[in-house]
Amino acid sequence: MLLRLTWLLLRKDLRVAARSREVFGFMLLFSLLCVVVFAFGFLREGEAAAEQVPGVLWVTLLFSGTVGVLRLFAAEEEGGTLQLVQRTLAGLHPLLLSKALLQLLFSGVTMLLLLPVVLVFFDAALTRPSLTLAALALGLVGQAMLGALVGALLVHVRLREVLLPLVLYPLLAPLLIAGVRLTVLAQADAPPEALQGWLLLMAGYDALLIAVAPWLHARVVEP
Amino acid sequence: MARSSSPRPTGFLALLSVASLLVFAALYCVAFVAQPDVTLGIVQKIFYFHVSAAIAMMLCLSCGSLLSLVDLIAPSDRVDALAQSAIETGLAFAVMVLTSGPLWARKSWGAWWTWEPRLTLTLMLLLLAAAVLGIRGMAADGTGRKIAAALASLAAPVAYLIHVAVEKWGGTHPMVLKGGGIQSPGMQLTFRVAMFAILLFATTLWTLRFRVLRLEQRILAIRLEFSAQDVRRSRQGGPT
Numbered sequence: 001m002l003l004r005l006t007w008l009l010l011r012k013d014l015r016v017a018a019r020s021r022e023v024f025g026f027m028l029l030f031s032l033l034c035v036v037v038f039a040f041g042f043l044r045e046g047e048a049a050a051e052q053v054p055g056v057l058w059v060t061l062l063f064s065g066t067v068g069v070l071r072l073f074a075a076e077e078e079g080g081t082l083q084l085v086q087r088t089l090a091g092l093h094p095l096l097l098s099k100a101l102l103q104l105l106f107s108g109v110t111m112l113l114l115l116p117v118v119l120v121f122f123d124a125a126l127t128r129p130s131l132t133l134a135a136l137a138l139g140l141v142g143q144a145m146l147g148a149l150v151g152a153l154l155v156h157v158r159l160r161e162v163l164l165p166l167v168l169y170p171l172l173a174p175l176l177i178a179g180v181r182l183t184v185l186a187q188a189d190a191p192p193e194a195l196q197g198w199l200l201l202m203a204g205y206d207a208l209l210i211a212v213a214p215w216l217h218a219r220v221v222e223p
Numbered sequence: 224m225a226r227s228s229s230p231r232p233t234g235f236l237a238l239l240s241v242a243s244l245l246v247f248a249a250l251y252c253v254a255f256v257a258q259p260d261v262t263l264g265i266v267q268k269i270f271y272f273h274v275s276a277a278i279a280m281m282l283c284l285s286c287g288s289l290l291s292l293v294d295l296i297a298p299s300d301r302v303d304a305l306a307q308s309a310i311e312t313g314l315a316f317a318v319m320v321l322t323s324g325p326l327w328a329r330k331s332w333g334a335w336w337t338w339e340p341r342l343t344l345t346l347m348l349l350l351l352a353a354a355v356l357g358i359r360g361m362a363a364d365g366t367g368r369k370i371a372a373a374l375a376s377l378a379a380p381v382a383y384l385i386h387v388a389v390e391k392w393g394g395t396h397p398m399v400l401k402g403g404g405i406q407s408p409g410m411q412l413t414f415r416v417a418m419f420a421i422l423l424f425a426t427t428l429w430t431l432r433f434r435v436l437r438l439e440q441r442i443l444a445i446r447l448e449f450s451a452q453d454v455r456r457s458r459q460g461g462p463t
Binding site: 208 | 295347351354355362366376380381385387389391392
C-alpha cells in the first residue's frame with residue numbers, strides 16, 4: 001500500500017515535471033553555472049586546479065540540490081492542494097517518500113550529467129569511478145531524504161528560501177565532510193581500510209534519516 | 224497556570240545571588256590563586272572559563288534537544304519553554320566559547336582559527352542552534368514550535384555524527400584535560416570553582432529565560448481567553 005501510494009504520487013509529480021519542464025532544467029543550468037563560477041574562483045594562471053574537483057563536485061551538488069528542494073512542494077502549495085493530499089492519504093509517509101524519490105531522481109540525473117562536465121572543465125580523470133559514484137549516491141540519498149523533510153516542514157514558513165539552506169547545510173555537514181574525504185581518497189587511490197569508516201558514516205547517517213524523517217514529518221504535520 | 228512565574232521570585236533571586244558571588248570568586252581564583260602556566264603563560268587562564276563554558280554549552284544544547292524530543296512525543300507548554308530556553312542559553316555559551324577559543328588559540332597554536340575537530344563542532348552547533356531558533360521565530364506560533372522541536376531533536380544525533388566526522392577529518396588535536404595541563408592544586412581548585420560558577424550561571428540564565436517564556440505563554444492564554452469571551456458576548460447580544 002505504502003509503495004503503491006508512493007509510486008502513484010511520484011508518477012504524478014514526474015508527469016507535472018515533464019509537462020512544465022521548469023525545475024529540472026533550472027537545476028541543471030544552475031549546477032553548470034556553479035561549476036563555471038568555481039572554475040573562475042580556483043583558476044590559477046589560466047589553468048583550472050584538478051585537485052579542487054572533489055570540493056567543486058560536492059558543493060555544486062549541494063547548491064543545485066537546494067534549488068530542487070525549494071521547489072519540491074511548490075506545485076501543491078501554489079495549487080493549495082497540500083492539505084488535501086495530506087488528509088486523503090493513508091498516512092503521510094507516501095507523500096514524504098515520493099518527494100524524496102523525486103529529489104533523488106533529479107539530483108541523481110544532475111550528478112550523472114555534471115560529472116563529465118566537471119572532469120572536462122578541470123582537466124581531471126576519476127581514479128576509481130565506482131567508489132566516487134558510490135559516495136555520491138550515498139550523499140544524494142541523504143540529501144534527498146533530509147531535503148524532503150525540511151522542505152515539508154518549512155512549506156508555510158516565511159522567508160523559506162533563506163531559512164532552508166540555513167537548516168539544511170549544517171544538518172548535511174556529516175555527509176559533505178565524509179563525501180568530500182571519500183572522493184579525495186578515491187582520487188588518491190587510498191587503501192580500502194581508509195575508506196571503510198567514511199562509507200560507514202555515510203550509510204549510517206542515511207539509515208538514520210530514512211528511519212527518523214518520516215516519523216518527525218508525521219509528528220509535525222499531523223494536527 | 225505556571226507556578227514557577229509567581230510574582231515573588233525568591234528562589235530565582237537566591238540562585239542569581241549565589242551564581243554572581245561564585246562568578247566573582249572564580250574571577251578571584253583565576254587572577255590570584257591559579258599559577259600562570261609554565262609553557263603557555265598567562266593566556267592559559269582563559270582555559271578556566273573557556274572549558275567551563277564549553278561544558279555548559281554542551282549540557283544546555285543536549286538538554287534542549289532531548290526536551291524537544293519529549294515535547295514532540297508528548298506536547299506540553301512547560302517542556303516546550305524549557306527546551307527553547309535551553310537552546311537559547313546554549314547558543315549564548317556557544318558564542319562565549321567561540322570568542323574565548325580563538326583568543327587562546329592565537330597564543331598557543333599561532334592561529335586565530337584552525338579547523339580542529341572541537342572548534343568545527345562548536346561552530347556547527349552554533350549554526351544549528353541559531354537556525355532552529357530562527358525558524359521558530361519566523362514560523363507562525365503553532366507550527367514554528369513543532370518545526371523547531373523536530374529539527375532540534377534531529378540535531379543531537381547529527382551533532383554526534385559531525386563530531387565523528389570532524390575527528391576523523393582533523394586527526395590529532397591537543398587534549399588539555401588528558402594531556403595533564405592542570406597539575407598544581409591552585410589550578411585544580413580554580414578550575415573547580417570556575418566550572419561550578421559557570422554551570423550555576425548557565426542555570427540562572429536558563430531559569431530566567433524559562434520564566435520569561437512561561438509568562439509569555441500565560442499572556443497569550445489570557446489574550447485568547449479574552450477574545451473568546453468577546454466572541455461569546457457578541458453572540459449573546461444577538462444579531463442587531
